[in-house]
């Protein structure tokens with residue numbers, strides 16, 4: 001009928017609505033608002049010295065206290081933040097907050113040697129990244145030796161010449177560099193020699209292979225690579241006593257995982273450090 005045709009024509013001539021673009025714009029607005037309203041929080045996961053079982057450091061992990069959705073994990077928003085570029089502002093906020101918090105724990109007399117902060121490729125590539133790091137350290141008073149920056153293989157491989165210069169400048173100031181999710185990138189092992197780094201963080205998928213009946217040759221190999229290159233080796237995602245024992249027996253330096261400690265809000269992590277100082281826990 002004419003009526004039906006009219007309706008179809010109407011629908012047909014409706015300007016096309018790019019739902020994806022709209023969703024992205026809305027996400028950008030809400031992420032920017034979240035930064036302004038202070039809805040992001042940091043959780044801290046202990047990095048445990050596997051020889052002494054003492055807490056050596058902590059990794060800062062972002063969460064979003066969303067007004068209606070509750071506590072959101074990074075996988076719910078980091079991808080969007082990277083797409084719209086807000087990740088740079090988020091990473092700068094995280095860096096500042098993590099340094100401030102670490103300094104205040106150190107001032108309270110807690111034994112926290114280092115704080116590890118995840119840095120996105122976009123933020124690492126910013127022309128003012130070095131300035132951001134040094135200004136943040138100055139303003140928070142945290143020693144550069146207490147800061148470790150976690151970069152992925154993908155970030156390092158994007159532009160190796162300027163990457164090496166930046167890594168050198170950071171390390172000359174005392175800041176340590178870790179390769180996060182090591183072994184999951186597409187890069188060749190050759191880059192390990194070229195890039196001045198301190199720490200290899202073995203991805204949790206390798207640690208997951210430490211279980212009865214599974215092949216643990218890869219995790220064994222990755223630990224050996226780190227040790228042969230004189231890097232500090234951290235294993236991520238330790239979930240069982242068996243995994244912990246295997247890593248200790250293979251002389252892995254440091255461990256992180258739910259079996260050792262789950263990521264905690266700052267107040268609870270502070271209590272953990274206080275108990276450790278009192279000698280009540282490791």
Ligand code: C2E
Nearest residue numbers: 061062073074094118119120237238239256257258259263
């Ligand atoms: P990541 O840096 O590799 O962090 C380790 C992730 O493993 C964290 O997830 C941590 O909660 C989780 N984890 C720790 N122990 C275990 C375990 O025993 N088993 C399992 N299955 N998982 C464990 P989370 O906090 O969800 O963070 C996910 C990723 O989001 C991080 O991976 C990092 O790539 C990114 N991210 C987190 N915070 C930030 C940030 O401030 N800035 C940026 N750019 N990225 C961040």
Ligand code: MG
Nearest residue numbers: 059118150180
């Ligand atoms: Mg990390």
Ligand code: MG
Nearest residue numbers: 180181201236
């Ligand atoms: Mg990782």
Ligand code: MG
Nearest residue numbers: 180181203204
């Ligand atoms: Mg990861």
